[in-house]
Amino acid sequence: MPIAALEGLDPKTAAAVLVEAALQVGPHISHDRPSVWQTQVDEVLDELRTRLNLSATDVDARAHQRLDDALADEIDRVAFSDIELSKARRSLGSTGELSAGGYRVRFQGNFLATFKEDEKFIRRCIDSAEFTQHVNPAFEWEDRFDDYRISLFMKKAKAKSGEHWVIVQANRINDELHVIAAWRAFPRVLNLESLVQPLDVLRSFALHYGEIIKAPGHPAKAFLENIDLGAWNRDRFSENNRVAEPVINRFKPQTxxxxxxxxxxxxxxxxxxxxSIDAELYRPDLRKYAY
Structure with missing residues (x-):
């Protein structure tokens, strides 16, 4: 029997709803950051629970398995191939429309070791973020792997010195998050009262702890953003081809x-x-206020 909540939806949207429903069935998924299709997802899951005589309080492994099986049957019924479902998931991820738990998280760079952050803790900050911001514009999706969008996740953390904010920065590419940095913004150091979005907090953090850097043809600042560099080429953004340079002759050793x-x-x-964060400036505050 077709699911009534999917009637009238185009195939791409129906696929997106089914992907999100499947992602949200598992007990490990955080529901703090709902999908843009959350209304339809809730309707699909409510309809399936009614069919299966499951109440909203039935959350054990057997109930999850029955919902999983029912979703799999529905996917087979509407004849979505694995390729189509994967494409729908990548499309949602690229535009920032997946719930936080729907992304595959990878870690990039050496910030965990450099600043002694814990990978599991950073993953929890993403899954249960109090504020999420997908910064770059969501262009029509293309299945490519040569550029990124920024995703920021912000969550409060407690320490002996009081609460502070953890800001996780990730490069979002399709349905993956490549985590490249995680910073702690301390209210005792930064004036955060008037800041609303994670990007505002990140900017304030970089202006306080960052070196002055410059991009060709643009004013030198501690935080560069939204700069048009001209025609695209595949090597434009790479580890071996930094766009920005320090105002002084070279980056400090501890940046x-x-x-x-x-x-x-x-x-x-x-x-x-x-x-470019000056680690010698940041680490003393990290030791003083974070632990």
Missing amino acids: YYVETGYRTPAGRAILACAY
Whole structure:
């Protein structure tokens, strides 16, 4: 029997709803950050629970398995292939429309070791973030792997000195999050009262702890953002080809450089953001207020 909640939806949207429903069935998924299709997802799951005589309080492994099986049957019924479902998931991920738990999380760079952060803790910050912001514009999706969008996740953390914010920065590419940095913003150091979005907090953090850097033809600042670099090429944003340079002759030995860029539909290369954190300035506050 067809699911009534899917009637009238185009195939791409129906696939997106089924993907999200399957992702949200598992007990390990955080529901704090709902999908843009959450209304339809809830309707699908409610309808399946009614069919299976499951109440909202039936959350054990057997109930989850029955819902999984019912979703699998529905996917088979509407004849979505694995390729189509995978494509739908990548499309949702690329535009930032997957729930946080729906992304595959990978870690990039050496910030965990450099600043002694714990991978499991950073994953929890993503899954249960109090604020999430997908910064770059969501262009029409293309299945490509040569540029990124920024995703920021912010969560409160407790320490003996009081609460502070953890900001996780990730490069979002399709349905993957490549985590490239995680910072702690301390209210005792930064004025965070008027800041609303994670990007505002990240900018304030970089302006306080960052070196002054510059991109060709643009003013030098501690936080560079939304800079048009001209025509795109595949090597524009890479570890071996930094766009920004320090105002002094070279980066300080104890710095952590972060850079993210993307390609527009018109083929322009945009430096989404770049900054370079002075670890010698940041570490004393990290030791004083975070632990």
